[in-house]
Amino acid sequence: MVHLATAKYGKDKVRVSRIVRNSDGTHDFVEYIIRALLEGDVERAWTHSDNSSIVATDSIKNTCNVFAKTSPYVLQPEKFALDLGLHFVSTYSHIHRACVDIVQLKWSRINVKGKAHKHSFVRDGDEKRTVSVVVDATKGKKAITATCQGGISGLLCLKTTESQFENYVFDKFTTLKPVDDRIFSTSVDCVYNVPIRSSSFNKDALAGLRIDFDAIYRSVVETTLETFATHNSASVQATLYIMCEKVLRDNADVADIKYELPNKHYIAPDLSYIGLKNTEPKDAEVFTPVDAPSGYIIGHVTRDAKAKL
Numbered sequence: 001m002v003h004l005a006t007a008k009y010g011k012d013k014v015r016v017s018r019i020v021r022n023s024d025g026t027h028d029f030v031e032y033i034i035r036a037l038l039e040g041d042v043e044r045a046w047t048h049s050d051n052s053s054i055v056a057t058d059s060i061k062n063t064c065n066v067f068a069k070t071s072p073y074v075l076q077p078e079k080f081a082l083d084l085g086l087h088f089v090s091t092y093s094h095i096h097r098a099c100v101d102i103v104q105l106k107w108s109r110i111n112v113k114g115k116a117h118k119h120s121f122v123r124d125g126d127e128k129r130t131v132s133v134v135v136d137a138t139k140g141k142k143a144i145t146a147t148c149q150g151g152i153s154g155l156l157c158l159k160t161t162e163s164q165f166e167n168y169v170f171d172k173f174t175t176l177k178p179v180d181d182r183i184f185s186t187s188v189d190c191v192y193n194v195p196i197r198s199s200s201f202n203k204d205a206l207a208g209l210r211i212d213f214d215a216i217y218r219s220v221v222e223t224t225l226e227t228f229a230t231h232n233s234a235s236v237q238a239t240l241y242i243m244c245e246k247v248l249r250d251n252a253d254v255a256d257i258k259y260e261l262p263n264k265h266y267i268a269p270d271l272s273y274i275g276l277k278n279t280e281p282k283d284a285e286v287f288t289p290v291d292a293p294s295g296y297i298i299g300h301v302t303r304d305a306k307a308k309l
């Protein structure tokens with residue numbers, strides 16, 4: 001006997017952007033890539049070729065567009081995702097869980113002679129703001145719960161000094177030389193949980209949610225960059241932990257945070273064959289950026305021992 005262990009479906013890579021025209025003549029603009037997946041009493045589509053319970057993925061895509069037009073939360077991806085998820089589980093009696101992931105592309109207001117322009121924007125960074133929400137009605141439509149995870153993806157940073165790596169395990173496999181001054185470069189991925197403390201989540205609970213997700217995101221980006229720049233790093237591991245500590249200290253609404261930091265190596269090539277000294281630490285000025293392999297350092301810091309990401 002076999003059985004269908006997981007049945008989940010929806011639309012991925014729904015690209016949507018939205019202008020909000022403000023009464024003062026300024027415009028806001030957001031661009032999202034959405035994945036919206038549904039779960040519920042839908043198994044017969046898999047097991048019996050019966051599509052009668054299936055909200056077409058095309059309709060799910062249409063719903064994303066309609067909500068981009070109508071949701072009052074469209075400029076804040078966390079609340080927008082919660083609004084969308086809530087819609088799916090509230091509208092369809094047989095849909096018990098909605099998972100909505102959003103990747104926000106960066107459009108920052110252009111500064112013209114020191115002044116933020118009213119309606120012009122620039123892609124001034126490849127990093128993405130990420131959101132992952134689950135709206136869960138498996139315990140009934142009057143007992144909906146929600147989880148919300150924010151994050152940063154692909155924030156590329158590099159520093160040219162104040163990074164070391166010494167006093168690690170030396171054995172017969174070790175060829176790495178300890179360094180007290182090296183390049184440290186990483187591409188920051190992090191996710192943090194923002195608990196939605198409602199046991200009957202609905203439109204009113206969403207409207208009453210007093211969590212400033214924009215401020216949290218700005219704080220996490222700022223802490224990440226500031227710590228990266230100013231912490232005299234003994235290792236990627238140590239810098240990562242300091243980032244987590246500060247995010248949790250500064251943001252009461254964040255329950256836990258997890259960073260994944262590649263250590264993107266820069267190797268000083270030997271130029272002695274032509275009489276040039278290019279050896280670490282002090283004489284190394286020319287480096288070969290190495291695509292692969294990279295180190296990969298993960299750390300998850302929680303307020304309590306049991307939190308899960």
Ligand SMILES: O=c1[nH]c(=O)c2[nH]c(=O)[nH]c2[nH]1
Nearest residue numbers: 165176234235236237263295
């Ligand atoms: O910051 C670092 N952490 C490591 O675990 C490690 N391992 C390594 O080879 N270089 C580094 N650098």
